[in-house]
Amino acid sequence: MLDFSTILEVECTADISICSVGLSISDCYKYILRINYFSVDISVGKYGNLPLIRSETKHNERSFTPVSDLNKSVSGKTVWIRARLHTSRSRGKQCFIVLRQKEFTVQAILNVSNIVSKSMVKFSSGVPKESIVDVEAKVSEVPNNIASCSQQDVELVVSQLWVVSLSAPQLPLQIEDAARPEKPEDEEGLNIRVNQDTRLDNRILDLRTPTNQAIYRLEGGVCRLFREALTNKGFVEIHTPKIISAASEGGANVFTVSYFKGSAYLAQSPQLYKQMAIAADFEKVFTVGAVFRAEDSNTHRHLTEFTGLDLEMAFHYHYHEVMMTIGNMFTEIFKGLRDQFKNEISIINQQYPAEPFAFLDPPLVLEYNEGRKMLAEVGVEVGEEEDLSTPSEKLLGRLVKAKYDTDFYILDKFPLAVRPFYTMPDPQNPKTSNSYDMFMRGEEILSGAQRIHDPVFLTERAKHHGIDISTIAAYIDAFKYGCPPHAGGGIGLERVVMLYLGLDNIRKTSMFPRDPKRVTP
Numbered sequence: 001m002l003d004f005s006t007i008l009e010v011e012c013t014a015d016i017s018i019c020s021v022g023l024s025i026s027d028c029y030k031y032i033l034r035i036n037y038f039s040v041d042i043s044v045g046k047y048g049n050l051p052l053i054r055s056e057t058k059h060n061e062r063s064f065t066p067v068s069d070l071n072k073s074v075s076g077k078t079v080w081i082r083a084r085l086h087t088s089r090s091r092g093k094q095c096f097i098v099l100r101q102k103e104f105t106v107q108a109i110l111n112v113s114n115i116v117s118k119s120m121v122k123f124s125s126g127v128p129k130e131s132i133v134d135v136e137a138k139v140s141e142v143p144n145n146i147a148s149c150s151q152q153d154v155e156l157v158v159s160q161l162w163v164v165s166l167s168a169p170q171l172p173l174q175i176e177d178a179a180r181p182e183k184p185e186d187e188e189g190l191n192i193r194v195n196q197d198t199r200l201d202n203r204i205l206d207l208r209t210p211t212n213q214a215i216y217r218l219e220g221g222v223c224r225l226f227r228e229a230l231t232n233k234g235f236v237e238i239h240t241p242k243i244i245s246a247a248s249e250g251g252a253n254v255f256t257v258s259y260f261k262g263s264a265y266l267a268q269s270p271q272l273y274k275q276m277a278i279a280a281d282f283e284k285v286f287t288v289g290a291v292f293r294a295e296d297s298n299t300h301r302h303l304t305e306f307t308g309l310d311l312e313m314a315f316h317y318h319y320h321e322v323m324m325t326i327g328n329m330f331t332e333i334f335k336g337l338r339d340q341f342k343n344e345i346s347i348i349n350q351q352y353p354a355e356p357f358a359f360l361d362p363p364l365v366l367e368y369n370e371g372r373k374m375l376a377e378v379g380v381e382v383g384e385e386e387d388l389s390t391p392s393e394k395l396l397g398r399l400v401k402a403k404y405d406t407d408f409y410i411l412d413k414f415p416l417a418v419r420p421f422y423t424m425p426d427p428q429n430p431k432t433s434n435s436y437d438m439f440m441r442g443e444e445i446l447s448g449a450q451r452i453h454d455p456v457f458l459t460e461r462a463k464h465h466g467i468d469i470s471t472i473a474a475y476i477d478a479f480k481y482g483c484p485p486h487a488g489g490g491i492g493l494e495r496v497v498m499l500y501l502g503l504d505n506i507r508k509t510s511m512f513p514r515d516p517k518r519v520t521p
Contacts, residue, residue, distance in 0.1 A: 043120035046160045050134070053164065062134070067101035070151045074139050081106075081135045081156070082164065084208070086175065090125035097124065098149060099135065099156070100175075103210035103217075103347055105149040108137055108156035115159055124158070130167035130175070130205070136160035150210070172202045179209040181351050196507060203512060203521055211351040214344035215509060218337065219497045221344075223288060225336040226309050226491075229329045235284040235311065240273035242266060242290060246471035253294045255304075266292035269490055271422070272475045274312035275451055279483040286311040291490075296516050299390075300505045301443060301495055305514040309496075312451075312488035319424070319434045319450035320412075322487035326448065327363040327410050330438065334359045334408065337500065345501070354502025357407050357440075364400070364409040368432070371411055374399045385431055387418040390443075397442015407499075412436045414449075421465040422458060424450035434487070440499035448489025455479040 065079040086100035093112035098105050110121050127133065137156035145152040178194045199206040206212060227237065243257065243264050255266040270287050277285045291308035315321040334357060337345070372382045375396055382392055400409050416425050416433040426432040435449030452458045455476050462469060462476070469476070497509040507513040512521060 041117045041119045043115065043117040046115075047120045047123055047162065049163045049166065067099060067104040067106050067151060070106050070139060070154055070156070072141055072153050075141045075154060076139065078136065078138050078159070079156075081137065083133065083135070085127050085129055085131050085133050085167075087129060088125055088127065090121070093118065093121065095121045095125045097158075099133070100208075100210075103213040103344075104151065105210070106151040106154070106156060107146050107149050108135060108158050110158045110161070120161070124161050127161075127163055128167045128169045130171060130208075131163055132165040132167075134160075134162040134164055171205065173198055173205055175205065175208055178206055179211060179351060181353070196505070200507065200513065200518065201521075207511065209351075210347050214347040215497065215501070216511060218341045218344045218348070218501070219493065219509060221337060221341055222333060222493060222497060222500075223307075223309070225333045226286070226288070226329070228336075229332040230284070230286045230311060233284065233325065233329075235286050235313070236282055238274075238277055238282070238285045238287050239289065240267070240270035240287055242292070244272075245474075255292050255294045268293055270308065270310050271490065272472075274310060274488060275422075275453075275483075275486065276475070276478045278312050278314050278486045279453075279478045279481070283484075284311075284313045288493075291492075298516055301498070303494065303506060303510055303513055303515055306495075306506075306510065307493040309491040309493055310488065312486055314484040314486045316485075319485075319487040322450075323365075323410065323412065323436050323448070324362070326446065326489055327365070327438065330408060331359060331361050331363055334500070335361075348501055352501065352503055352508075357500050357502070358401070358405055359408040360404065360406045364404050364406050366400070366409060366411055368411055368413045368415070371396050374403075385415040385417045387415070393439065393444060394442040397439055400439075401442075407441045408439065410436055410438050419449060421461045421467060422449075422451050423461075424452050436489075438489070440496065441502065443495070443499055445496050445499060446489045446491045448487060450485065450487040453479055453483040453485055 062080045064082050065074070067081060067083055070079070070081075081099060081101070083099035083101040083106075086098040086105060088095060088097040090096075095110040097108045097110070099108055110116055110124050112118050112121055135156065135158055137158045137160075139154050140157050141153060142155050146155065173194050177192055178199065180192060182193075194206070207216070231237070243259065244267050245264060254268055256263050257266060269291060270289065274285055274287065287308075287310050289308060290305055292305050293302075294304065295302060311326065313322045313325060338357075369384070371388070372384070375382055375392060378395070378399065380392055380395060382388060388396065397407075401407060412435075413426060413429075413432045414435045414437065416423065416431060419433050419435050424434040426434055433449060435447075437444045437448070438446040452461060458476055458479060459469060462472060494506050494509040497503075498506050501509075503509065507515075
């Protein structure tokens with residue numbers, strides 16, 4: 001048997017029939033191919049680190065395929081994928097990797113072969129997790145579904161792998177851990193969790209989990225459905241100031257900011273400006289924007305900055321015209337989420353199991369006193385001029401769900417004593433008001449009312465609440481020149497999403513939450 005050192009000395013050319021060592025040309029080439037296989041990297045030019053992309057060119061011959069499109073229908077095709085390297089595992093002459101793109105994942109495999117060298121396999125297995133890579137691969141059907149990936153019926157057989165952006169090798173949290181289903185213990189009796197502060201301190205990584213990708217796509221869907229529902233009803237989207245001269249709701253829970261030689265406040269609500277728009281004959285308006293509350297409240301449902309979905313509407317005879325417009329708008333949003341976001345809801349439920357959100361069409365409306373009676377029947381007394389406490393709200397939500405099979409309902413005719421100065425009193429009962437709250441899974445997600453549109457009456461009510469009239473003079477003046485009767489409400493986007501999905505903390509639905517203890521990242 002000829003050794004490789006001898007073969008390396010052989011000079012084989014096409015115009016000789018026998019090598020000088022006595023081998024045929026075909027045998028000679030076979031040995032040389034074996035040598036090249038073991039000593040020469042046949043994958044040079046098919047893997048490595050790409051130079052920094054600095055927009056030198058606008059076009060490239062590569063056409064990228066989304067991971068979500070990988071299925072049996074494209075089996076046998078060669079595709080390019082740009083994705084994150086989610087996990088990698090080396091085994092002998094093979095390297096298994098999982099590629100992740102948003103909430104979608106696919107398994108890829110590198111096998112040492114006549115096009116993939118050992119060096120390429122070794123390089124691929126050493127790429128740090130979370131790096132962004134470009135992969136050329138052939139889509140191949142698999143005999144058994146790959147349960148750990150979203151694309152379960154195919155895998156990728158890799159022919160090229162290029163690193164576009166390299167991740168640091170040490171991660172402060174593992175994406176797999178951050179994406180684990182929330183249950184008491186895993187199958188091995190462990191309880192592996194990434195705690196909330198670790199998630200929020202490393203929010204960029206945490207947001208990469210499939211669950212978070214799905215949550216914020218659904219949250220964007222709520223905004224779109226809100227806009228669509230109201231625009232279809234003739235509403236106009238407006239944008240209101242966030243730097244204001246006086247507290248929006250006459251309270252002390254405002255953030256004071258330096259404003260040139262004086263002071264101003266961050267808006268607690270767009271309330272006053274929505275009403276001014278109604279006085280200016282816009283009739284139906286809504287706005288989406290930041291709301292600031294300087295409340296030292298460290299609860300599961302409060303933030304110091306959140307996204308407000310606010311609306312205001314003129315009516316002809318009764319504020320219920322507005323109340324039911326809002327209630328029916330919620331029904332449209334719930335239908336849209338149910339029908340358009342099935343995949344996202346399924347992904348979220350895999351990590352955070354919850355009962356499907358139940359609602360009625362048209363929505364259920366109860367008067368405040370009816371709610372008080374339901375609570376009294378189970379031994380919880382609420383005074384006729386008291387507001388509902390958080391425990392009472394949740395209990396009433398459970399009672400309503402048990403009796404009416406709905407997670408969404410409207411509670412009308414709240415006590416006047418617990419509502420803001422601009423709320424219209426009930427003409428039939430001096431202790432109640434033309435105001436309403438809306439609830440999801442037993443927690444308030446909208447507070448609304450008919451507003452006082454008469455400047456004299458509004459001034460009287462403001463004084464009753466101890467408000468310095470000079471600080472709201474522009475607001476009161478807006479009603480001096482005639483204003484139609486109107487009503488509206490303010491909604492907290494993050495709270496709506498939290499409760500629709502049955503999550504336990506509003507920080508799961510705020511991309512970069514702000515609370516009394518957190519102003520970063």
